[in-house]
Amino acid sequence: MKDLKIIFVAAALFSSPSLLADGFFMGKPGTTGEESSADCEVDGTCEAKWEASIEFGYVAVSGNKETDSLNGRFSLNYEIEKWRHGGYLATQSSSSDDKINNVQTDARKLNAQVKSDYKYSDKAYAFGILDYDDTQDSGFDYQSSVAFGGGYSFIKNDDHSLDAELGFGTRESKTSYQPDDPSTVGVNEEVLSVTNSETISRIAGLYKWQISKTANFEQKLSVELGEDNDVTKSESSLSAEIVENLALKVSYSAKHQSEVPIGNEDTETVSSFTVVYSF
Numbered sequence: 001m002k003d004l005k006i007i008f009v010a011a012a013l014f015s016s017p018s019l020l021a022d023g024f025f026m027g028k029p030g031t032t033g034e035e036s037s038a039d040c041e042v043d044g045t046c047e048a049k050w051e052a053s054i055e056f057g058y059v060a061v062s063g064n065k066e067t068d069s070l071n072g073r074f075s076l077n078y079e080i081e082k083w084r085h086g087g088y089l090a091t092q093s094s095s096s097d098d099k100i101n102n103v104q105t106d107a108r109k110l111n112a113q114v115k116s117d118y119k120y121s122d123k124a125y126a127f128g129i130l131d132y133d134d135t136q137d138s139g140f141d142y143q144s145s146v147a148f149g150g151g152y153s154f155i156k157n158d159d160h161s162l163d164a165e166l167g168f169g170t171r172e173s174k175t176s177y178q179p180d181d182p183s184t185v186g187v188n189e190e191v192l193s194v195t196n197s198e199t200i201s202r203i204a205g206l207y208k209w210q211i212s213k214t215a216n217f218e219q220k221l222s223v224e225l226g227e228d229n230d231v232t233k234s235e236s237s238l239s240a241e242i243v244e245n246l247a248l249k250v251s252y253s254a255k256h257q258s259e260v261p262i263g264n265e266d267t268e269t270v271s272s273f274t275v276v277y278s279f
Contacts, residue, residue, distance in 0.1 A: 046078040055090075055249065069094040071272050072129035085126075087114040092270060109270070110134040123153040127165060129202075133255075140179030141193065143231070145171035145224060147202040159210050171226055175261055198227040214241040230258040239276060239279040247276045 055073040073090040092109040115129040127149060134142045149167020156162075176193040204222040211217060218233040237251035254269045 001151075002102040048078065051075075051077040051278070053276055055274040055276045057272050059273075064066065067094065067096045071072040071270075073274070084117040084119065085115070088112070092272070106136075108136045113237065117151070123156060126150050127151055127167065129167070129169075135268065138242065139175065139261035141176050143173045143175040144198060145169055145202075147200065149194075149202065161206075161208045163206045165202070167204075169200050169202060170197060171200045171229075171231075172197045173229070193199045195216060196228065198229070200224045200226045215239065228259060232256045245278050247278070249274045249276050 024209050044144075051181075053073075053075045055071075055075075057069075057071045059069040060067070067091075071092040073088060073089070075082075075086070075088040075203040077086040079085070088111075090109075090111045093107070095104065095106045097104045110130040110133075111273050113130065115127060117125045117127045119125045128147070129230045130144070131145050132142065133140075147167040147169030149165060151163055151165035154162045154164060174193060174195045202222065202224050207219045209217040216239055218237045218239075220233075222233045224231040233253070233255050235241060235253040237249055237253060239247045241247040250273055252269070254267060258266070258269045
């Protein structure tokens with residue numbers, strides 16, 4: 001409980017405009033608010049902006065091995081005046097059937113994220129983020145984290161943008177220990193599980209490059225430094241529009257953890273090719 005109090009106090013101090021009144025990092029909230037109101041009256045820029053997209057990818061291979069892979073993602077973003085909200089839900093599943101050795105394997109992955117930003121100026125903002133990861137065969141039943149802090153847009157023009165963030169929060173990880181022989185577990189017995197909570201420092205960055213009118217590149221990177229485990233996530237994607245509102249996207253993501261349950265890899269990667277519909 002003491003750790004949580006420290007986290008929220010640190011986040012509040014970090015994002016407090018009164019402590020950053022020089023306007024260098026977080027800007028001047030009072031002045032920015034007046035400018036925003038003026039802009040609203042002139043060109044109506046305060047109207048809410050909605051953006052949404054759906055991604056879908058499927059691969060099937062037959063022969064000595066039959067493999068099916070399916071992945072999907074739904075993203076939604078909303079922006080009005082000083083507020084910016086966004087989130088996504090992504091799922092990936094695959095199955096492989098080895099006819100020769102009569103072995104079948106299945107894997108699944110579920111990710112969800114919700115994030116809100118409060119803009120102090122054109123370049124500075126405070127944020128809150130909630131992240132959830134449920135990956136089968138990762139050694140963890142699930143991992144979830146929440147963090148608060150501040151961000152700054154170091155580059156912001158028509159072709160390039162670069163945002164960096166620093167925050168503090170907490171992460172919860174649940175692990176279930178399966179017996180070597182599942183048949184030894186009784187009907188009413190519960191499998192041993194352990195839930196671990198730890199404070200974290202979160203560093204993140206987002207780079208976007210508008211290569212042309214129809215193509216763009218995006219790189220995301222986040223590092224959560226915890227008391228027991230450090231988690232690094234990276235996602236690179238390249239998309240190209242084929243017709244209006246429809247694009248092809250190639251992406252590569254990786255997740256590395258400094259500590260994982262025995263018998264599990266510390267790095268997992270996913271390569272995907274999807275069709276994206278934006279509306």
